[in-house]
Amino acid sequence: MRLRDAKEKYVNPERASKYRARNSEDTRRSRREAGLVLRALSTFDLLPGAKVLDVPSGAGRWSKLLTDRGFDVVGADYSLEMLEYASEFAPGASFVRADGFRLPFAEGSFDLVFCFRMIHHFEAQAVCGTLIPELLRVSKRFVLASFFHPLSMHGLKRRLSSMISGKAHSRFSLPPSEIVSASLGAGARNVTFFPEGRFLHELWLAKIEK
Numbered sequence: 001m002r003l004r005d006a007k008e009k010y011v012n013p014e015r016a017s018k019y020r021a022r023n024s025e026d027t028r029r030s031r032r033e034a035g036l037v038l039r040a041l042s043t044f045d046l047l048p049g050a051k052v053l054d055v056p057s058g059a060g061r062w063s064k065l066l067t068d069r070g071f072d073v074v075g076a077d078y079s080l081e082m083l084e085y086a087s088e089f090a091p092g093a094s095f096v097r098a099d100g101f102r103l104p105f106a107e108g109s110f111d112l113v114f115c116f117r118m119i120h121h122f123e124a125q126a127v128c129g130t131l132i133p134e135l136l137r138v139s140k141r142f143v144l145a146s147f148f149h150p151l152s153m154h155g156l157k158r159r160l161s162s163m164i165s166g167k168a169h170s171r172f173s174l175p176p177s178e179i180v181s182a183s184l185g186a187g188a189r190n191v192t193f194f195p196e197g198r199f200l201h202e203l204w205l206a207k208i209e210k
């Protein structure tokens with residue numbers, strides 16, 4: 001998917017409302033994802049009051065989880081529709097309209113920059129060349145970002161069904177080694193990974209430390 005397409009996708013009110021409905025449900029996937037995020041967060045030494053950027057904040061599910069843990073959360077998203085949903089769902093956070101590739105914050109503004117379900121919408125060049133360096137720029141200490149691992153049963157199933165249906169696929173996977181080299185190249189000193197389910201699920205988290 002081209003940069004502009006992924007960014008504009010949720011500006012469409014119908015799509016934004018569908019996404020909110022899907023992500024506010026208590027599904028197996030949402031529980032699995034929350035378990036993964038909490039597992040990764042338990043390895044951070046962040047105190048209540050730490051400044052966290054949730055980008056893209058979508059309909060606000062992670063902004064809520066993060067404010068519930070006492071963090072001082074700013075949510076950022078390109079879609080005004082999604083921002084409206086998010087501020088209803090996570091009233092304890094503040095929200096700004098922003099492009100994740102060009103964040104309107106000074107260097108080191110946040111203790112943690114959290115980026116869930118964004119990277120897989122963009123090609124490796126945009127992610128490694130621009131997005132990861134930008135997330136690291138506005139972070140003082142950590143970035144926690146999800147991405148799709150290339151080797152998984154679910155990813156294979158998705159690619160096969162898009163081949164059979166003839167529909168162009170709009171999700172990109174990225175090898176962990178590329179995340180490591182982009183991060184180290186942008187000044188990070190360590191990267192660790194949290195798989196959702198190695199070889200089964202494609203979603204992984206990368207914890208990037210500055």
Ligand SMILES: C[S@@+](CC[C@H](N)C(=O)[O-])C[C@H]1O[C@@H](n2cnc3c(N)ncnc32)[C@H](O)[C@@H]1O
Pocket residue numbers: 006007008010011023055056057058059060061062076077078079082098099100101115116117118
């Ligand atoms: C799949 S949703 C994920 C939202 C949220 N992180 C979650 O997991 O529920 C993708 C979101 O990314 C936003 N988005 C896409 N491209 C963006 C960009 N370049 N800058 C900021 N937000 C963007 C969309 O508006 C949408 O809200």
